[in-house]
Amino acid sequence: MRSIARKTALTGAMIIGSSLLLPPSTASAGVPGPEGCPPDIWYKVVRLSTGYEAIGSTAGKRNGSSTTSRLTYELSTTSAKSTSWKAELGGSASWGLATVEAKLGREVTESTDKGEKVTNWMDVPGKKWGYTTPKIERMTFAVEKWQDTAACGARFLGNAGKLYAITAYPFFSECVASSACSPKP
Template sequence: MQFGIRKFAAAGALALGAGLLLAPSASAEVASPQGCPPDVWYKVVSSGASYEAIGSTAGKYNASPTSAILRYDLTTTKSKQTTWSASLGGSLEFGVGQVESKTQYDVTKSTTSGKTVSNTINVPAKSYGYTTPKIERRKFTIEKWQDTAKCDARFLGNMGTLGGITAYPFFSECTAKSACTPKP
């Protein structure tokens, strides 16, 4: 019987030793942070409009007792260009592309002089009517941003400023009982 006890003791020792050889296994889910890719993107900020004359002011007096539609055919005397002032780089085409893709404005790169433009205005009876051909220019700043690993946005700087021609030709008008200056 002693042989049987030793056999079981040896078998138990082998089983215990085998159990000690096995590495304990544990599973724990470690959440890896879900970061954002470091994408670079551009933002367009508009600073409002200004107007520049591209021709002379024309006017007429409506001497009739009723209102009249007066037509003005004017020749442009000045050429104007969309401007680009780079800070971090880029080109005029880059600035125009950013403005047109991110705003509702179309940008004209340049205008020519010597072009005939026409405008009609309704002038009340016994009044003057004046008009001036102009361009509308808007200032746009193109900002460069980057997404961070924490999904925040980081400002990298201004790419540049675009002085874009957004309306051409634009007509300033005025009507009055005496001479007036077309606005805007």
């Protein structure tokens, strides 16, 4: 009698347990319920390119000694540069700059002035020339506008704009050679 009761209880537990493994109906699987995502708007920053622009003349010196020497250059900038914003879907230059800084943790310089003194030093081997050029590093960023969908996906709405940012100032290009050379990058 006990073994029949155990078999009946075990069979009942297996039936109840197996019903928990059934997949949800297809009607409820494809339609988001009240737990769906709200249509929030968010922004993503994408780096498009990096380049360098001269802000002063190239200077060079020859190390006349037979040992390595530190050559120091003090130069004046000959042009002014600025960070700029090209709006596509909106936003101001200050908003674009703040968005790039916040999303990438990268500081952006708003502008540089003409006539500023900048100093660079280089260790140049004996009997070699050392050349340097003051530059800025400019990166171009797209600030993309996205929206969450009700099905918890993401939909691209377009570019809010592009930021042409000064990301390093001053930046010095250098070269060392036996004769004249052009600093890179």
